[in-house]
């Protein structure tokens with residue numbers, strides 16, 4: 153895939169849980185949706201960190217063309233246009249360890265000297281995925297270890313929601329990770345293995361592929377359902393079964409002037 | 415400073431004089447069982463427990479930012495999070511509390527309802543640390559029992575375990591053999607280091623406080639590490655005379671707060687945690703300096719040490735001290751920052 157398109161949901165549903173730390177300028181100057189896209193690639197930088205151009209979508213259809221470069225940030229200052237061959241879905245296929253190695257971890261800044269001076273659980277963890285700038289955090293557990301695991305699984309979900317891969321509808325065959333999250337009655341399901349639900353870590357990959365398809369068909373649930381061998385009702389139910397999936401699909405539909413799924 | 419410290423700690427722990435000989439024959443103090451490990455032996459009507467919870471929330475909310483403005487203590491949002499954790503530890507099926515259940519339903523809890531009121535009152539009114547209230551701290555992947563008289567392990571200290579992990583990965587010979595954790599407190603470092611080392615390593619965990627030693631032993635047993643972690647009571651390297659020059663590694667988070675700063679600490683710390691665990695003398699360096707000298711004689715050549723400090727200036731002072739006053743004893747000295755970017759640890763290898 154030549155490039156994948158990152159979509160940010162600036163009005164993120166889950167409150168403080170997810171946000172972009174940088175670029176601050178993207179936050180403050182515009183409201184609405186941004187599409188982040190990667191420059192055409194022809195080499196890879198050794199540390200796997202890419203530079204991004206943060207782009208305001210001018211017309212929804214014409215992806216990168218007509219885009220206005222709003223602000224750019226290079227993680228590696230001597231590379232202006234970098235090359236990266238990682239496909240969006242590859243992030244999700246990475247092991248936790250690999251994905252972690254692409255992240256910068258912040259625990260929340262302790263004011264004052266910390267250590268023996270303080271009794272406060274600074275167990276909150278924020279992970280920033282450097283290639284995409286997406287951050288996820290977790291603070292509900294007492295242990296930093298568990299918060300790190302929770303933040304990582306949240307990051308996977310965010311990557312699924314925001315990293316868009318383009319699809320060629322003519323030749324489209326649903327990838328296996330998507331098939332796995334479909335109800336067993338789908339006619340494209342050859343094996344009758346059980347359906348993977350939203351609590352399974354593998355759900356994120358399937359969800360990403362599903363959103364890719366829904367984007368490709370312009371938000372039409374019935375068109376997507378056809379590609380997946382499902383009734384429109386069955387696909388709607390699947391979309392509604394997960395809050396973040398539903399929200400992602402509905403935001404897109406509203407932008408396209410369609411009614412949100414209920 | 416040192417003597418005032420000893421007498422203060424005996425006020426805190428009146429039963430156990432710290433001046434007792436290291437290997438005394440008196441029965442060791444019996445550690446308390448953390449709340450989450452007690453049997454759910456008590457019943458309460460769901461509605462009564464919900465009433466307790468509503469009261470506790472009000473208490474937490476009314477704190478606002480008073481404590482944090484006063485001495486950097488917890489604000490309402492942290493207290494509310496702690497309240498959830500208290501419910502998790504005390505109630506057998508915490509989910510029941512948030513469901514719209516029949517008013518007649520009963521729930522099993524690990525403390526009497528009256529005690530639940532008392533525990534939360536202590537948390538808010540007395541600023542008793544949450545970890546003493548529930549009797550445990552979640553630290554790394556461990557759940558360690560803690561109680562009054564034992565320092566609550568700090569998240570910063572978790573990094574020492576990673577430093578040990580790196581050191582033994584870089585030199586596998588360090589993995590097999592003896593390590594020491596000086597001032598083990600709850601046993602946090604000793605236990606975590608033993609788990610990093612694996613079956614071939616052994617850890618000697620030392621503490622001067624008999625209460626700490628008893629709690630450390632309890633935690634060692636909980637993680638079934640009796641064969642690999644031995645707890646010894648005494649001052650720093652005193653109880654380790656038999657292994658002089660044989661240690662592969664030494665870790666310590668010794669008391670490092672300058673005496674004059676102890677009383678301005680947040681109330682959870684200054685009023686409740688043992689001063690013996692915190693007060694490092696006039697400039698906070700007394701124990702660190704003592705440990706540097708001890709490590710020089712106790713470590714094998716190429717043996718590793720990692721010490722936690724008060725941060726920044728203090729870690730530089732420790733490093734300077736080793737370089738200037740103990741020239742030639744150690745090599746590959748480093749200062750390592752904690753997760754908040756504070757230069758916190760000094761590490762190095764015996765020359």
Ligand SMILES: C[S@@+](CC[C@H](N)C(=O)[O-])C[C@H]1O[C@@H](n2cnc3c(N)ncnc32)[C@H](O)[C@@H]1O
Pocket residue numbers: 268565566567568571596597598599600601602603620621622623626648649650666667668669670690691692
């Ligand atoms: C800051 S606490 C660290 C506890 C534990 N290692 C941790 O990190 O949570 C310092 C510990 O050193 C112990 N201690 C103080 N003076 C000591 C001495 N002279 N010999 C041995 N231990 C001592 C205290 O009892 C306390 O447990």
